[in-house]
Amino acid sequence: MSGRSLRTLSIASVVAMAIYLGLVFFYAPIEAEEGFLQKIFYLHVPLAIVSLAGFVIGGLMAIAHLRTREARWDLRSYVTIHMSLIFGLGALITGSIWARGSWGHWWVWSEPTLVSFLIVMLLYATYQPLRFSIEDPDRQARYASVFAIVAGAFVPMSFLAVRLSTAYLHPRVLGSSSNLPGPMQLTFVVAMAAIGLLFATMCSYELAAKRTRILVKSRSRILGYR
Amino acid sequence: MSSVPETLPTVGTRQAVGALLRKDLLVELRTLEAAPGMALFAVSTFVVFHFALNRNSLEGDLAAGVLWVTLLFAAILGVNRLFVADAEQGGIDGFLLAPVDRGAMLLAKATTLLAYLVVLELVAVPAFALLLAGAAVGHELGGLVAVLALADLGIAAIGVLVAALAVRTRARDLIGPLLALPLLVPVAIGAARASAPLLAAGHGGRWLGLLALYDLVFGLIAYAVFDFLLED
Numbered sequence: 001m002s003g004r005s006l007r008t009l010s011i012a013s014v015v016a017m018a019i020y021l022g023l024v025f026f027y028a029p030i031e032a033e034e035g036f037l038q039k040i041f042y043l044h045v046p047l048a049i050v051s052l053a054g055f056v057i058g059g060l061m062a063i064a065h066l067r068t069r070e071a072r073w074d075l076r077s078y079v080t081i082h083m084s085l086i087f088g089l090g091a092l093i094t095g096s097i098w099a100r101g102s103w104g105h106w107w108v109w110s111e112p113t114l115v116s117f118l119i120v121m122l123l124y125a126t127y128q129p130l131r132f133s134i135e136d137p138d139r140q141a142r143y144a145s146v147f148a149i150v151a152g153a154f155v156p157m158s159f160l161a162v163r164l165s166t167a168y169l170h171p172r173v174l175g176s177s178s179n180l181p182g183p184m185q186l187t188f189v190v191a192m193a194a195i196g197l198l199f200a201t202m203c204s205y206e207l208a209a210k211r212t213r214i215l216v217k218s219r220s221r222i223l224g225y226r
Numbered sequence: 227m228s229s230v231p232e233t234l235p236t237v238g239t240r241q242a243v244g245a246l247l248r249k250d251l252l253v254e255l256r257t258l259e260a261a262p263g264m265a266l267f268a269v270s271t272f273v274v275f276h277f278a279l280n281r282n283s284l285e286g287d288l289a290a291g292v293l294w295v296t297l298l299f300a301a302i303l304g305v306n307r308l309f310v311a312d313a314e315q316g317g318i319d320g321f322l323l324a325p326v327d328r329g330a331m332l333l334a335k336a337t338t339l340l341a342y343l344v345v346l347e348l349v350a351v352p353a354f355a356l357l358l359a360g361a362a363v364g365h366e367l368g369g370l371v372a373v374l375a376l377a378d379l380g381i382a383a384i385g386v387l388v389a390a391l392a393v394r395t396r397a398r399d400l401i402g403p404l405l406a407l408p409l410l411v412p413v414a415i416g417a418a419r420a421s422a423p424l425l426a427a428g429h430g431g432r433w434l435g436l437l438a439l440y441d442l443v444f445g446l447i448a449y450a451v452f453d454f455l456l457e458d
Contacts, residue, residue: 123408133395146451153447161412
């Protein structure tokens with residue numbers, strides 16, 4: 001994606017982000033128990049969901065790469081996982097702040113979602129070291145795809161295992177949108193859309209940058225600059 | 227595989243697995259590089275735990291935790307060694323030249339790792355009972371063997387994948403454990419929780435279920451993606 005469509009996507013995500021922030025700060029009601037702090041929910045939960053979805057989508061793209069052997073699928077898978085790592089880091093940090101604010105601790109082992117998220121992040125943190133310690137570009141793409149598939153399948157498995165191992169200490173209200181009052185639910189849906197769009201836009205920019213770099217490299221090789 | 231010319235007689239997968247397994251176990255018997263090291267590591271780790279925790283005997287949660295952390299770390303030692311000799315001495319290239327299904331390599335290596343794990347546990351579990359667990363292990367030996375078997379299958383499936391992924395990288399000694407540990411967290415959870423009641427003279431059916439599900443999912447995934455790690 002480049003040129004006009006990238007511009008349209010960028011404008012759409014800027015508009016969505018503006019509406020989203022407006023709703024969070026001026027429309028969504030202050031929650032009775034947690035007060036203003038609860039608004040971090042509209043940032044933390046979409047970041048976490050989008051990054052987990054990104055990990056799984058990265059795995060699906062890796063399947064496409066192994067099936068078709070086209071380098072562009074590997075590039076897409078790489079960019080998606082890379083961006084998911086960044087969003088996931090954001091989710092961990094906001095989750096930690098939220099935990100500190102509402103439960104008094106920066107880290108809470110009894111919150112299964114947080115713990116499984118950490119395990120998934122630890123696994124994906126090895127994606128880049130693995131990838132870039134393989135020199136042959138073809139093998140690098142293949143091995144990275146195998147990793148992305150195994151890790152993508154690991155995401156739900158990790159959540160299942162950790163969820164089973166933890167007693168429910170904290171209300172599940174915070175984790176799901178199904179039992180939120182109307183204005184909160186609307187804000188949450190807009191937040192999901194805005195963060196999702198932001199993710200897609202940033203992936204597109206990174207893809208465009210990577211493609212341009214590859215293009216420039218091949219052109220300069222043709223022209224004989226080194 | 228489709229690239230095999232039809233005029234060549236192909237060797238059956240079972241035969242290929244048998245040959246590879248024989249080779250691996252023979253090499254291990256002659257060099258004693260992996261399994262004894264893993265067992266020794268486990269015993270030393272128990273000693274370290276004894277001093278680090280300052281306890282003479284453990285039970286329940288703590289016993290299960292110490293046992294499984296030790297077994298997983300020792301298993302990772304074996305995972306790290308699994309493909310090294312083949313990669314360095316051309317074993318993988320030789321295998322790729324042979325007209326056999328590549329899944330044979332997966333099965334053979336997984337069985338080899340399973341054999342290492344059995345040797346490891348034959349030493350480590352009695353040592354654990356002797357050094358740290360007191361008499362608690364004897365009562366529920368059958369249950370513990372079931373947990374060990376299910377956990378070993380999962381470790382073998384993921385271990386072969388991780389070993390094959392890591393062996394071609396520059397920093398394989400580092401990449402292997404870094405990949406393996408998070409992937410094995412569900413095994414650690416399932417195995418430790420399933421064996422905790424067994425080590426507390428006191429049953430964890432769903433944990434066995436979790437281990438079995440893990441074995442199934444990652445066994446299938448390993449089978450599906452392993453071929454891509456071998457082609458060069």
